[in-house]
Amino acid sequence: MSTTQTVPVVENILKANDQLAQTNRALxxxxxxxxxxxxxxxxxGKTTLIVRTIHTxxxxxxxxxxxxxxxxxxxxxxxxxxxxxxxxxxxxxACHLDAVMVHNALAQVDLANTDAIIIENVGNLIxxxxxxxxxxxxxxxxxxxxxxxxxxxxxxxxxxxxAVVLNKIDLLPYFDxxxxxxxxxxxxLNPGLAFFPLSAKTGEGFxxxxxxxxxxxxxxxxxx
Amino acid sequence: xxxxxxxxxxxxxxxxxxxxxxxxxxLALNLVIGQMSSIVDDSVQFYWDLLSQGTLAEGATxxxxxxxxxxxxxxCGRQYPLDGQHLACPQCGSVRVQLxxxxxxxxxxxxxxx
Numbered sequence: 001m002s003t004t005q006t007v008p009v010v011e012n013i014l015k016a017n018d019q020l021a022q023t024n025r026a027l028x029x030x031x032x033x034x035x036x037x038x039x040x041x042x043x044x045g046k047t048t049l050i051v052r053t054i055h056t057x058x059x060x061x062x063x064x065x066x067x068x069x070x071x072x073x074x075x076x077x078x079x080x081x082x083x084x085x086x087x088x089x090x091x092x093x094a095c096h097l098d099a100v101m102v103h104n105a106l107a108q109v110d111l112a113n114t115d116a117i118i119i120e121n122v123g124n125l126i127x128x129x130x131x132x133x134x135x136x137x138x139x140x141x142x143x144x145x146x147x148x149x150x151x152x153x154x155x156x157x158x159x160x161x162x163a164v165v166l167n168k169i170d171l172l173p174y175f176d177x178x179x180x181x182x183x184x185x186x187x188x189l190n191p192g193l194a195f196f197p198l199s200a201k202t203g204e205g206f207x208x209x210x211x212x213x214x215x216x217x218x219x220x221x222x223x224x
Numbered sequence: 225x226x227x228x229x230x231x232x233x234x235x236x237x238x239x240x241x242x243x244x245x246x247x248x249x250x251l252a253l254n255l256v257i258g259q260m261s262s263i264v265d266d267s268v269q270f271y272w273d274l275l276s277q278g279t280l281a282e283g284a285t286x287x288x289x290x291x292x293x294x295x296x297x298x299x300c301g302r303q304y305p306l307d308g309q310h311l312a313c314p315q316c317g318s319v320r321v322q323l324x325x326x327x328x329x330x331x332x333x334x335x336x337x338x
Contacts, residue, residue, distance in 0.1 A: 002337050007245045009331045127226045188311050188319035
């Protein structure tokens with residue numbers, strides 16, 4: 001005689017990822033290695049911004065890169081060309097990095113001799129927001145050609161970060177980009193968020209960004 | 225989209241709880257999905273039908289409870305649903321607002337046969 005019943009579960013379906021993200025964080029903390037997760041849409045200038053950031057900071061900190069891409073090594077090659085160790089993750093078509101991929105990549109990094117890891121997520125404004133990696137800092141790179149309405153259209157991404165960089169401000173004269181509207185959207189989703197308008201190409205506004213990032217790395221290093 | 229790994233997780237959680245309850249079969253899953261969680265019902269159903277084959281949960285019905293996005297205004301306290309266009313508070317116009325529900329994505333319960 002069979003009976004039917006309802007069994008309460010109440011589990012977050014992405015719990016497995018969230019737990020592994022915590023494991024990643026503990027592993028990083030055990031080695032006192034600071035991790036930054038960069039997220040953006042395709043073409044926002046992630047790799048250009050990351051490469052310039054690495055060049056500016058690599059003499060002060062021991063850096064490593066982890067690069068997520070669907071199939072190629074194009075981005076990891078650009079990061080390796082800066083002279084820091086770089087690990088490529090090919091996601092095999094997946095639209096985001098997850099905690100498992102980053103966990104496996106961390107095993108290939110000399111954590112004991114690394115002050116900070118730069119993680120470049122897959123270009124996507126939706127999915128990476130649902131998959132924490134265990135990074136200490138999540139940064140969103142927006143760019144002028146994308147348009148000023150992106151905070152309104154992709155709120156989970158804008159809510160889940162600790163800083164927004166607005167890249168390609170050298171193009172502001174050529175686009176109808178309403179900076180005030182963009183900022184209102186960001187502020188609505190994430191009040192008081194650190195915000196850096198800059199051009200990774202010309203270097204305009206870049207000093208404020210790298211000084212802030214260096215401050216984050218140094219604050220972390222002096223915490224313990 | 226990332227529904228495939230999502231459904232793998234969902235199946236693992238389901239089978240784990242079904243085994244613990246000594247289920248012979250899983251009849252249904254009761255899912256709670258927020259409007260802002262970027263999960264597509266049809267896509268979840270598609271992968272579910274594929275991945276659950278040959279398991280205790282094969283053929284189980286997926287029931288989706290959708291939770292609408294609700295914002296709360298920090299300045300005047302008004303709570304209001306996302307109207308699809310405007311984030312700002314309809315009462316005072318403030319944009320200092322917070323999402324208070326609508327990003328859920330959880331398995332609430334399963335119906336099993338023992």
